Amino acid sequence: MAGLSENPGPGRVARPLLGLAVVLVLLLAPAAAAGQAPPGFIGISPQSDPDEKDYELMAQAGLTSIRLPLFWSHLESADPALVPTEWDSFDRAVEMAARYELRVMPFVWGTPVWLSSELRHEPVTRARERRAWASFLRRAVRRYGSNGRFWLENEDLPYVPIRRWEIWNEANIVTFGRADPERFARLIRISGRAIHAADSGAKVIVGGLFGRPLQVPPNVSSGDFLSRLYRARRVKEHFDGIALHPYVATAHAMRSQIRNLRRVMRVHNDGGTPLYVTELGWGSDSFESRWERGLAGQARELDRAFSMLASHRRGWRIGGVWWFSWADAAGACQFCDSAGLLTESREAKPSWYVFNAWTGGDPEIVPRATFGR
Numbered sequence: 001m002a003g004l005s006e007n008p009g010p011g012r013v014a015r016p017l018l019g020l021a022v023v024l025v026l027l028l029a030p031a032a033a034a035g036q037a038p039p040g041f042i043g044i045s046p047q048s049d050p051d052e053k054d055y056e057l058m059a060q061a062g063l064t065s066i067r068l069p070l071f072w073s074h075l076e077s078a079d080p081a082l083v084p085t086e087w088d089s090f091d092r093a094v095e096m097a098a099r100y101e102l103r104v105m106p107f108v109w110g111t112p113v114w115l116s117s118e119l120r121h122e123p124v125t126r127a128r129e130r131r132a133w134a135s136f137l138r139r140a141v142r143r144y145g146s147n148g149r150f151w152l153e154n155e156d157l158p159y160v161p162i163r164r165w166e167i168w169n170e171a172n173i174v175t176f177g178r179a180d181p182e183r184f185a186r187l188i189r190i191s192g193r194a195i196h197a198a199d200s201g202a203k204v205i206v207g208g209l210f211g212r213p214l215q216v217p218p219n220v221s222s223g224d225f226l227s228r229l230y231r232a233r234r235v236k237e238h239f240d241g242i243a244l245h246p247y248v249a250t251a252h253a254m255r256s257q258i259r260n261l262r263r264v265m266r267v268h269n270d271g272g273t274p275l276y277v278t279e280l281g282w283g284s285d286s287f288e289s290r291w292e293r294g295l296a297g298q299a300r301e302l303d304r305a306f307s308m309l310a311s312h313r314r315g316w317r318i319g320g321v322w323w324f325s326w327a328d329a330a331g332a333c334q335f336c337d338s339a340g341l342l343t344e345s346r347e348a349k350p351s352w353y354v355f356n357a358w359t360g361g362d363p364e365i366v367p368r369a370t371f372g373r
Helices: 020-028 031-036 052-060 088-099 127-144 149-153 181-198 222-231 251-267 294-311 350-359
Strands: 042-044 065-071 103-109 164-167 203-210 241-245 275-280 318-323
Touching: 042 350, 052 088, 065 088, 065 318, 088 103, 103 127, 103 203, 127 149, 127 164, 127 181, 164 181, 164 275, 181 203, 181 222, 203 222, 203 275, 222 251, 241 251, 251 275, 251 294, 294 318, 294 350
Parallel strands: 042 065, 042 318, 065 103, 103 164, 164 203, 203 241, 241 275, 275 318
Antiparallel strands: none
């Protein structure tokens, strides 16, 4: 999740005590709709590093896909010509995910300090940046993709290679990029060439566009950014999907964002390309910002959003949806600290039960949270 601190809200409102009647309604309401989403359609996008117990719970919750950051700046904090790439942390994440048969979909982001003083700087300005970025992607794919070295070295693990690579994150807002479609097109060209050459079956995904940024300009709306991306020369051949982060006050408002992107894609003769909702979520706090709906509201909007995306998945060519986030995280962005299905202590909110009704998971694997006095 990104850019949400742009909308500061009032002081924290205490979470309300949730009545038993509300809980029962939330548990029963989505049950009839649970069969509408195909297996693997719903994934999770955690905001902090999961531990092994989290991975176990994710598998028991019916999940088979997890979206994780692949931070270039962390893995190559120094020039790899001088210091070897530090794959260990991502190796551990991929290993734990594989043990529970979760397929990792990384989003690759963050230019290291030996190339730029800004993480958000897309590495396309100088030849050295372009070479370094392409080299990192090729080596990542050859490590974790099909026939990757990681799988050859860990034959005891279930084989779940990374096949989809999301490039950058929310490039249309200045929090994460330059909000420059032409510059971003250069990044996609480099990325597509590198990834497709390393694994011909891999999919390159245009990193999740923030649906409706709060400050336009300097940010660029997702539809305008995508239209200008298409108009850049020789870019379409280098990507296989487009990701969207439709953060909205209510699930109903997603519809216009998705339809707008679909319209832009058709105009540019790309109507068959999948659209991935790689972040979607609401907080359970009470209206600190427009993305927080309270405990009951978080569960309600989750159900309505999944229902909309599942029922329109063919017409809108939705390739999947990843809920943000797994658990609350204190000290994160204003919205993020209550975006989890679980509390920080891994207790279940009402949204957890609705989520499991959709995924076919077992909601009783964690204790129910209590709120208020």
